[in-house]
Amino acid sequence: MGMWDQKIPSYIYGKQNIVRLILWTALFALLFINIYNPFSSTSWYKVSEFKFFVFSSLIILTGVLVVVLSRIILFHLGKRHAITVRTYAIWIVLEIFFMSLFYTIYTLVLNPEREYMEVFNDSAVNTSLVLLLPYSVLHLYFSYKENQTEAAVRQSVFSFYDEKNELRLSVKRSNLLYLESADNYVCIWYLNKGQLTKFMLRNSLKAIEESLADTNVLRCHRSFMVNFDQVKVIRREKEGVYLELGIEKVPDIPISKTYSEKVTRWFQTYSS
Numbered sequence: 001m002g003m004w005d006q007k008i009p010s011y012i013y014g015k016q017n018i019v020r021l022i023l024w025t026a027l028f029a030l031l032f033i034n035i036y037n038p039f040s041s042t043s044w045y046k047v048s049e050f051k052f053f054v055f056s057s058l059i060i061l062t063g064v065l066v067v068v069l070s071r072i073i074l075f076h077l078g079k080r081h082a083i084t085v086r087t088y089a090i091w092i093v094l095e096i097f098f099m100s101l102f103y104t105i106y107t108l109v110l111n112p113e114r115e116y117m118e119v120f121n122d123s124a125v126n127t128s129l130v131l132l133l134p135y136s137v138l139h140l141y142f143s144y145k146e147n148q149t150e151a152a153v154r155q156s157v158f159s160f161y162d163e164k165n166e167l168r169l170s171v172k173r174s175n176l177l178y179l180e181s182a183d184n185y186v187c188i189w190y191l192n193k194g195q196l197t198k199f200m201l202r203n204s205l206k207a208i209e210e211s212l213a214d215t216n217v218l219r220c221h222r223s224f225m226v227n228f229d230q231v232k233v234i235r236r237e238k239e240g241v242y243l244e245l246g247i248e249k250v251p252d253i254p255i256s257k258t259y260s261e262k263v264t265r266w267f268q269t270y271s272s
Contacts, residue, residue: 004086013078179225
């Protein structure tokens with residue numbers, strides 16, 4: 001699948017982000033035209049500065065209505081169908097076209113002697129700037145916020161994938177207890193409404209260990225991984241070293257010699 005056929009992120013047509021986009025675009029257009037005077041825009045109409053502000057605001061309001069209608073349609077369309085990058089690019093081009101058309105009509109009404117194509121070309125350039133600049137900034141901002149949200153979710157939830165890399169289970173970090181190897185499966189033990197629950201996942205403990213790197217879920221035995229957020233005690237006996245989770249029906253988890261020093265050192269550092 002090429003880039004143009006990929007689905008756009010849902011945050012682009014999310015309700016709150018659509019409102020932000022409309023308001024920011026309107027504000028940017030107003031400041032851009034009245035303060036920075038692109039392409040000597042004050043010469044578009046032979047009127048006073050105040051009247052120019054009124055006229056430009058009217059044009060901006062009309063343009064915003066185009067964006068409002070466009071984004072409402074996009075919002076409902078995105079709920080029913082996948083919107084590809086190609087479709088979204090065409091969508092923005094159409095927004096620019098219709099806003100340019102509105103501006104052209106305004107100009108020709110006030111200055112009927114001007115040539116249609118000249119006005120439309122100028123309008124297309126100015127409208128592209130008024131839309132594409134805030135759109136670019138906002139889409140970068142939306143992407144940044146979405147990445148932050150996803151990072152926060154990843155930190156609070158452990159996701160488990162099978163050997164085909166398909167998501168099979170997501171568990172809140174505070175609910176995951178331990179994982180136990182069982183032939184070609186891994187038993188994932190967690191709390192569900194306070195009850196000890198087991199989920200069988202077709203995968204290897206080694207693969208899961210790699211996916212949970214840099215988390216508090218550590219390998220402590222050839223057959224076990226433990227969520228150290230849940231560990232209360234490390235107990236040393238003649239038979240070996242064990243982890244106590246202090247939860248009813250959860251057995252003590254053995255620590256093998258291979259992982260003993262690493263796990264003990266990590267636990268002492270983490271506890272302090």
